[in-house]
Amino acid sequence: MSALKNFFERIIKREKTLPPESVKTAPLDPSSLEPSWHLDEQQTIAVGAAQSTGIERDHNEDTLFVLLSNATTDNSLPDFGLFVVADGMGGHRAGEVASAISVRTTARLLIEATFLKLLENENPTNQLPLQELIRQALEEANESVVERVPGGGTTLTAALLLNKQITIGHVGDSRAYIINDGRSDVITRDHSLVERLIELGQLSPEEAASYPQRNVLYRAIGQGANLEVDIVSHSIPYGGYLFLCSDGLWGVVPDHEIRRIIYKSGHPQAACEELVRAANAAGGPDNISAVLVGFPPK
Amino acid sequence: MTMRRTTRALDNQTEGLERLQPGTTLQDRYLILGVLGSGGMSSVYKGRDLHFPNVTKLVAIKEMTSMLTDQTMYEMVVTNFEREADLLATLSHPSIPRIYDYYTDRNSLYLVMEFIDGKDLEAILHETDDFLPVEQVINWAIDLCDVLSYLHNHKPEPLVFRDMKPSNVMVDQHDQIRLIDFGIARVFQPGQKGTMIGTEGYSPPEQYRGEASPAGDIYALGATLHHLLTRRDPRIEPPFSFSERPIREINPNVSPEFEAIINTSLDYDPKKRYASAEALKQALLSAVKETGILIRPRTAEIRAHEDDVKELWSFECEDEIRGSPILYQDMIFIGCYDNNLYALDAQTGEFLWKYATDGGITGRPAAEDGVIFVGSEDHRLHAITARSGSLVWTYYTEGPVRSSPMLSHGHIFFGSDDAYLHVVNSLNGRRVWRAEASAPIWSTPLIHEERVYFGCESGDFYCYDFRGEMKWRKKVKRAVTSSPITHDGLVYFGSKDWTLYALEVENGWQVWRFRMGGPTISTPSTSEDKIFIGCGDNNIYAVHARHAREVWRFSTEHQVTGSPTVFEDSLYCGSVDGFLYCLDIRSGRLRWRFRTEGPITGSPAIAEDRLYIGSNDHKVYALLT
Structure with missing residues (x-):
């Protein structure tokens, strides 16, 4: 019954090269060594985003989306933000189309269901739960990609900020971190087969490096009629950060280095640019996307 | 540029698949009766084979319509479809559905199969x-x-x-x-x-x-x-x-x-x-x-656990104990349906005094500065000295008081069947303000960051600030008797609409909901990022606070109307089956259970290795855990 599901053919492979042995970062520009902007002194949420095709790729399949509303004059409008990273995959232009369509679909649905309602001053308590809205949005993104982009797929990590809660919908191996008090926690789970096999002790990191399917995701947008979405809610990290990135960043810049750059760079925008530079300095094997949201102290 | 072109081209396809309508006939033979399912590029219909006009022969018809414009991919899809049809046609086993027919029509492929009811x-x-x-x-x-x-x-x-x-x-x-x-x-x-x-x-x-x-x-x-x-x-x-x-x-x-x-x-x-x-x-x-x-037999396993807990003492009242005890100044205070509030020595269970109200007591008392506060079905909130049980003051409402009082900043917050949330000065029993609800309030208010949260019997859930101004309101389908709790920026409560809700504390936006197998009046509790709640479907549930997924559930032998209490890594909860259960909070595994002779509808008071619980068998029990 080999014709039935030739699963091998359906596995989406992403061309990726291995991270270089040692990670070097570009020398910091003197102005960024002593940032004039400090999160501790802020009263509103600040956001930064940066992206790069990387060194080894010739086109960018990542899609970023950032929307932040800080309505400090009107206390009836809560803080709202939507931050999305999608890392597309698939031949020809399928990857970039898949990530773009997914982000559009997700952003449109979530903004309609949440932000526009808030602006219209509709009673938000009659809305669907945020977790269900996000699940629906990612499922719809999945359907769009399945129908419109055969052979394409994408990771998608979408963080919705509403007041003091962040709710994240996630599929694939882009990541969301909460960085606070000098520590960073990955709050999403990489849906990467190799990571899982290493975790189980069924594959050593060395074997993984030469494993033929090392880039296979066991969950991605666009990989079937239906999709299981990971959803997690988190209260905002006061005086800390929410950080989203594609594997082009976390795969080459170690977590402690990510933290160091963020704490050193001042404004989230400077931090994101520096993080992307660091990933390129380390070889830039893949597309790089980063979104950093800084929250004022309580 | 490429991006834009692609998107525009795709926009023409947003209509997606057009489904066959019931009443359509395919090949002059298969009458479409309805859709069984659809997804991706295909739909499956329930149909009737018209070649059998005298009997109703049902079939399942799978239709695959390809929107693929890439010729190579399209051909691959068709080849796979055909190969699978051929293969299925050769199989014969009672557990494998039969294939009746296979054909193509314009851009679509059809497979007619046995309909499985x-x-x-x-x-x-x-x-x-x-x-x-x-x-x-x-x-x-x-x-x-x-x-x-x-x-x-x-x-x-x-x-x-x-x-x-x-x-x-x-x-x-x-x-x-x-x-x-x-x-x-x-x-x-x-x-x-x-x-x-x-x-x-x-x-x-x-x-x-x-x-x-x-x-x-x-x-x-x-x-x-x-x-x-x-x-x-x-x-x-x-x-x-x-x-x-x-x-x-x-x-x-x-x-x-x-x-x-x-x-x-x-x-x-x-x-x-x-x-x-x-x-x-x-x-x-x-x-x-x-x-x-x-x-x-599961009971054999459970019976072994019943020795793990020792009864220290018990004390019998004159009627059912529906509410919950508190431990205060080494005394146990508990209300009873015999109208009395009892004070017992926590060590020995010795009777110290009782205070008679004019109605049943169903809630949990509260204590502060040597005074015990308790609501009664006699429409009043009573303030009584802890040492001697003498009256300090009473406060009247227009209906029975079943909600338990909550103390904060020298004020007492509690609901009444008169559909008001009352806020009373704890020193003199004078009303500070009251907030109107749409129905009787049985839930115990939650005080959190200068706001008060409570539900009522019509399904409205309210958030008021300390000046008595409503901040937001959430309507759920059935009564909210369950009392709210808060954890990490969310407020949680159950409803008789079979749902556990998680709302954002500041504006009431729903973050998630969790559906159970029955109505609940149990008050949730939380520990280690889990929310625990009892339910009318006999279960005690543990739900992950961030993912809203069930972590475990434990089945008792009757409804769980009482509220789980977490102490260290154990969860204690009574059931209408008469048992008090002690479960491991991580796995939901039973550690022990303790039998009483009547339903347990209240929740326990716990201190160190002692646990106190009332039962509808009229008794208060002190257990050494």
């Missing part, structure tokens, strides 16, 4: 709340081994099913197992789950390397059985993590023998699994023979 195992799991009977699961397993054996022994080449999972197994109206979706019947799954890489969660590790073998089907059957017995869906867990969810820890009804068989089927190494489906079937049959009974 039944439900798939995933739907059966969805529709049940409790564990499926183990014997039934074993019978299904044995039948599935038979059909896998048939496929694996197919000549000239063995056939590998490759997608064994609950939604691909139907139970027809004759209780027969039917294996569906040979790559074609996929859309029969009502749950519409699955990804293109086999089905994540059920597929064996080697399938990810592109290996398909009979041993892979055995793994997937093991995964299916694991899901059926534990009710833990492997698709939402990390791949190959079955060993992290030992079957008998979740479902003690399963015998160790049966668990071992499933574990062998799920071995990561294909060589260590059963050599064939036949061998697996033999193992199942011999386990049935050896154990005689497959269902271990």
Whole structure:
């Protein structure tokens, strides 16, 4: 019954090269060594985003989306933000189309269901739960990609900020971190087969490096009629950060280095640019996307 | 530029598939009756074969319409479809649906199959709340081994099913197992789950390397059985993590023998699994023979635990104790339906005094500065000295007081059947303000960051600030008798509409909801990022606070109207079945249970190794845990 599901053919492979042995970062520009902007002194949420095709790729399949509303004059409008990273995959232009369509679909649905309602001053308590809205949005993104982009797929990590809660919908191996008090926690789970096999002790990191399917995701947008979405809610990290990135960043810049750059760079925008530079300095094997949201102290 | 062009081209296709309408006739032969399912590029319809005009012969018609413009891909899809149709046509087994017809029409491909009147195992799991009977699961397993054996022994080449999972197994109206979706019947799954890489969660590790073998089907059957017995869906867990969810820890009804068989089927190494489906079937049959009974009597296991707890003392009142005790200044204070508030010595259970109200007491008292506050069905809130039980003041409302008082900043907050939340000065019993609700308030208010949260019997849930101004209101479908709690920026409460709600504290936006198997009036509690709540469906649930997923549930023998209390790593909760249960908060496993002679509707007071609980058998118990 080999014709039935030739699963091998359906596995989406992403061309990726291995991270270089040692990670070097570009020398910091003197102005960024002593940032004039400090999160501790802020009263509103600040956001930064940066992206790069990387060194080894010739086109960018990542899609970023950032929307932040800080309505400090009107206390009836809560803080709202939507931050999305999608890392597309698939031949020809399928990857970039898949990530773009997914982000559009997700952003449109979530903004309609949440932000526009808030602006219209509709009673938000009659809305669907945020977790269900996000699940629906990612499922719809999945359907769009399945129908419109055969052979394409994408990771998608979408963080919705509403007041003091962040709710994240996630599929694939882009990541969301909460960085606070000098520590960073990955709050999403990489849906990467190799990571899982290493975790189980069924594959050593060395074997993984030469494993033929090392880039296979066991969950991605666009990989079937239906999709299981990971959803997690988190209260905002006061005086800390929410950080989203594609594997082009976390795969080459170690977590402690990510933290160091963020704490050193001042404004989230400077931090994101520096993080992307660091990933390129380390070889830039893949597309790089980063979104950093800084929250004022309580 | 490329991006824009692509998007515009795609926009023309947003309409998606056009479904056939009921009443349409295909090939002058198949009358469409309705849609059975759809997904991706295909739909499955229920149809009637008009070549049999005198009887109603039902068929399932799968229609595949391709919107692929790429000719090569389109041809590949057509070839696969045809190959599968040809293959199915050659199979003959009572557990495999028959193929009647296959044709193409314009851009669409059609496959006409036997219509199976039944439900798939995933739907059966969805529709049940409790564990499926183990014997039934074993019978299904044995039948599935038979059909896998048939496929694996197919000549000239063995056939590998490759997608064994609950939604691909139907139970027809004759209780027969039917294996569906040979790559074609996929859309029969009502749950519409699955990804293109086999089905994540059920597929064996080697399938990810592109290996398909009979041993892979055995793994997937093991995964299916694991899901059926534990009710833990492997698709939402990390791949190959079955060993992290030992079957008998979740479902003690399963015998160790049966668990071992499933574990062998799920071995990561294909060589260590059963050599064939036949061998697996033999193992199942011999386990049935050896154990005689497959269902271990659960009560025997529980009885062993009943020695783990010692009764220190008990004290009998004159009527049912429906409410909850508090421990204050080494005394136990508890209200009773005999109208009295009792004060007992916490060490000895010795009676100290009682204070008579003019109505039953159903709530929990509160204490501050040597004064005990308690509401009564006599419409009043009473303030009484802790030492002697003498009256300090009373405060009248216009209805019975069933809500328990909550103290904060020198004020007492409580609800009444007069549909007001009353805020009273704790020193003199004078009203500070009151807030109107739409119905009687039985829930206990929650005070959090200068706001007060409470539910009422019409299903409205309110948030007021300390000046008595309403900040927001949330309407749910049924009464909110359950009292709210807060954890990490969310407020949680249950409702008689069978739902546990999680709302953002500041503006009431719903973050998630969790559906249970019955109404609840139990107040949740929280620990280690889990929310615990009792339910009218007899269960105590643990739900993950961030993912809203069930972590475990524990089934008691009657409704759980009392509220769970967490102390260290144990959860204590009474049930209407008369037992007080002590569970491990991480696994939901029973540590011990303590029998009383009547329903327990209140929640315990706990201090160090002592636990105090009232029962409708009129008694207050002190237990040494």
